Amino acid sequence: MMSLKFLILEDSILDAELITALLAESEIECESIQVKTRSEFQVALERGGFDLILSDYSLPGFDGISALGMARQLCPDVPFIFVTATMGEEVAIETLKGGATDYVLKQRLERLIPAVERSLREAAERRARVVAEAELNRREEEFRALVENSPDIIARFDRDLRHLYVNPVVAQATGKPPEMYVGKTHAEVGVSPEICTLWQSSLRQVFATQKEDFFEYDFPAPGNGIRYYQTRVVPEFNPDGSVQTLLAITRDITQSKLAEQALRAREAQLQQQAEELKRANQVKDEFLAVLSHELRSPLNAILGWAKLLRTRKFSPEIFNRALETIERNAQLQTRLIEDLLDISRIIRGKLTLNPQPINLETVITNALETVGLSAQTKCIELVFEGAGSRESGVGSREERQGGQGGQEGTRGPHDRREWGLGGEGGQGSNSSHQPLATSHSQLPTTNNQQPIVLGDPSRLQQIVWNLLSNAIKFTPSGGRVEVKLQLSTVAPTTTIREQGTWECREQGEEGRGAEKQQLSTVNCQPSQSLALASTIDNQQPTTNYAQIAVTDTGIGISAEFLPHIFDYFRQADASITRSYGGLGLGLAIVRHLVELHGGTVCAESLGVGQGATFRVMLPLLETVEFGIQNSEFGINDTQLPCTGAQPCARTDSRLNNIQVLVVEDDRDTREFLALTLEEYGAQSIVVDSAVAALEALEKSLPDILVSDIGMPATDGYTFIQKVRTLPPEQGGKIPAIALTAYAREQDRDRAIAAGFQIHLAKPVVSDELVEAIGQLISDQ
Structure with missing residues (x-):
């Protein structure tokens, strides 16, 4: 006898x-299991x-x-017995x-x-009654299927496997x-031999075993x-228990079969997505580990030097070096925060131009000027070739400099510049930037076309700065x-290669040699938010690049990592033993900014140890064909807005006799x-506080107001809205600068x-604040 299983609900052991x-x-x-609580x-x-x-009844x-x-x-079908100490008759009935x-x-x-x-x-x-009723219902359903107009094919067979009845379906x-x-029989009707064999095998099996059977086929x-x-x-049985006839019900399962096939395909797709999600989680974990490292390392230098400067006295040389270290690491922290904010804007679609x-x-x-010191530190030679020459190849350094390896050719002044940074290899010790003789190599161009694009100056400089910083770092x-x-x-054309990487080539461009390059590209259509193909002063749409x-x-870049080079939070080496720092955000930001400007970006590398090339294609404005000069566009060829990626030139003007009201809750x-x-x-x-600032305005009228945003109360x-409601003589029109850590657009x-009037994001350097104050004073 099979052992039973009882559940005992009793709080008393x-x-x-x-x-x-x-x-x-x-x-x-029986086996008893006791539980005590709900x-x-x-x-x-x-x-x-x-x-x-x-x-038990009382628990x-x-x-x-x-x-x-x-x-x-x-x-509901399991018997339930109360075993209790007290139970009245009314409760028992209930x-x-x-x-x-x-x-x-x-x-x-x-x-x-x-x-x-x-x-x-x-x-x-x-x-037992339920089983009997279920069997009776099943037979009634079968009988009803025989007499009703069933969508299934219903047939009855005798022992010779001949059809006794078939419904009209x-x-x-x-x-x-x-x-x-x-x-x-099926064969006599003309059914194919394969299907006949299936039917005969199943019918004979049911006659022999007296058990129902299932089989599937396509027709x-x-x-x-x-x-x-x-x-x-x-x-179907005789009264004596022997099988009299067989009833066959055939159903069209085409839709479910197709759905099953689609389900298998979907399962394969979900498996792939699960693997991708697993990889994404891995990337997230790696990024968080890298983020912790990249944030803590500069803080270690900042806090360490700050502690030393407070507790010990150093020579002026070491003291200045300590301050430089603190400043450099603070700027690095600012850059990390800016990159994270940019990625946040990109993911939320809030980054605008x-x-x-x-x-x-x-x-x-300007970007080269910004990275010059980093290149100098590593003794890396920086070279810039502007638009304008006729050569089709880069050539050797001697050829480009007019040395022993070649002729001057088509070199012209101001076309090519080399930043001769002091270091090894006979470069000398002069650390200043030294523009040398120049030459060019370029694709077919429109005559006299200038490299003018429609874009956000600071974001365009961010693109070039990120690419240069990346190149110098690696x-x-x-x-x-x-x-x-x-x-x-x-414009560039893109084709997908079988290996899953991308190939990016110029239409009409000749091959660069017998070696096949590994390429990765990102291509996109012009952004809806920046109408690059629109006209300015009734110009024709942009066509050149x-x-x-x-x-x-x-x-260089390995073939395995190259397709992921522009992904968010991806680095070729995210281990704790990696040789290069960074969050893996720079190239992802470059890709998105290029896309917002209606352009494309691609990466090329022959492999590890072979270097790399990043190409950015941007649509040009057709300015020359209409005789429009830079000045008519208001183009500034000498200075760009400060992006945080470069040191900005500031005026050294003094604020003599300028009274500034500063509102800041942080001591x-x-x-x-x-x-x-x-x-x-x-x-x-x-x-x-804002309250103290309003009281100060009642006593005197400063020239400038500088106020924090996030303050208690x-x-x-x-605060500024209250100030603007005051009469002019009480400060209602005072020039105001918001100095805040809330730095989003x-x-x-x-x-x-x-x-x-002006919004400055913390951290702010002295020159930047002074320049903003000077600008507001000069505007009055």
Whole structure:
């Protein structure tokens, strides 16, 4: 006899042990499981598999009626007996109405075993009735299927496997009327030998075993192509128990079969997505580890030097070096934060541009000036070739410099510049930038075409700066980084290679040699937010392109990593033993900024140790054809807005006799601002809240207001709005600068809308603050 499984809901261990002992003394073979609480009871019910439930009626924080309700909901067919110390007649009737099988008082436990046996017997009888009713319903359904107009093909067969009956649906499936089947086998009807074999095998098996059978096959239906069918063969018995005939029900399962195939394809797709998600999680973990390292390393240098400077005295040389180290690492932290904010804007689609005509040579020159010191430190040679020559190849360094390796050729002044940075290899010790003689190599160009594009100057400089910084970082000491600016009359085309990487070539461009290059590209259509193909002063749409190529002699890019070079948070080496720092965001930002400017970017490398080239293609403005000069566009060829990626040139003007009201809740920042203003000759009134600032305005009228945004009680937005409501003689029109750590574009827009004239993001350097104050003073 198979052992039964009982569930005992009892908070008393003694009572539970007593019930278990009584069950063990009886002839009932069972396994008992005790639970004490509502949660344990629910878990056990959900697990299921019990043949009987014995429950106390009074439980701490839980009553028997609730337990009964849970049991009837989760396992309604399992007998339920209350075993309780007290239960009145009304309660007993209520429990029986609620579905309880019986109840036994703990004072009369001799009734427990008979009650259990009776409950189990009644449950078995109920299950038997359910089985019998199910069988009767099944036969009734089969009979109804025979007499109704079933969509399934229904046929009856005798022992000779001949059709006794076929319903009319068979004509739709086979094109043959049911009369053609009666009295004939499948072979005699003309069914294919393969399908005949399936039918004969199944029918004979059911006659022999008296058990139903299933099989599937596909069949060419008239005008419907291939259809899939499933057949169920059921024996029909004589009164003596022998099989008299067979009933076959054939169903069209074409849709479910196609759905099954689609499901398998979907499962394969989900598996691929799961692997991609796993990789994304891995990339996320790697990025968080790298982010922690990149943020903590500069902080270590900053805090370490700050502690030393406070506790020890150093020579002026070491003191200045310490300050330089602190400043450099603070700037690095700022760059990391800016990159993270840019990625956040990109992911949320909030990164916008302020397009204007700009000369790319200016962009490149300023970016080269910015990275010059980094290149000098590593003794890396920087070379810039602007647009304008006729050569088709780069040539050797001697050829380009007019040395022994070649002639001057078509070199012209101001076309090519080399930043001769002091170091090894006979370069000398002069650390200043030294423009040398120049030459060019470029694609076919429009005559006199200037490298002018419609774009955001600061973002374009960010593109070039990121590419140059990347090249310098991955180029060993004594290497070379070359920047070429070329003009092309055609756009790049892209094709997908079988290996999953990309190939990017210029239309009409000759091959670069016998070696096949590994390439990775990102191509996109012009952004909707920047109408690059639109006209300016009724010009024709842009058709020409400028190509910026940054080539280095660095470590190169492996073929495996090349397709992922522009992905977010991806680095070829994200391990703790990596040789190069960074978050892996720079190239992803470059890709998105290039796309926003309607351009394309691609990476090329012959492999590890072979260097790399990054090419950016940007649409040109057709300015020369219409005789429009740079000045008519308002193009500034000498200075670009400060992006944070370069040191900005600031005026050294003093703020003599200028009174500045500073509102800042952070004590350290207040002291820094006060000292800065005093150094430049200004008089400062420093307060720590908006309330104190309004009180100061009642006493005197400063020339300039500099206020933080995030402050307790009253923020900077509310404060400036209150100021703007004051009469002019009380400061209502005072020039105001928002100096805040809220540095997003929407934060800037909100500050300007609230009433500030200038928005400066923290951290701010002294020159930047002084220049902003000077600008507002000069505007008055």
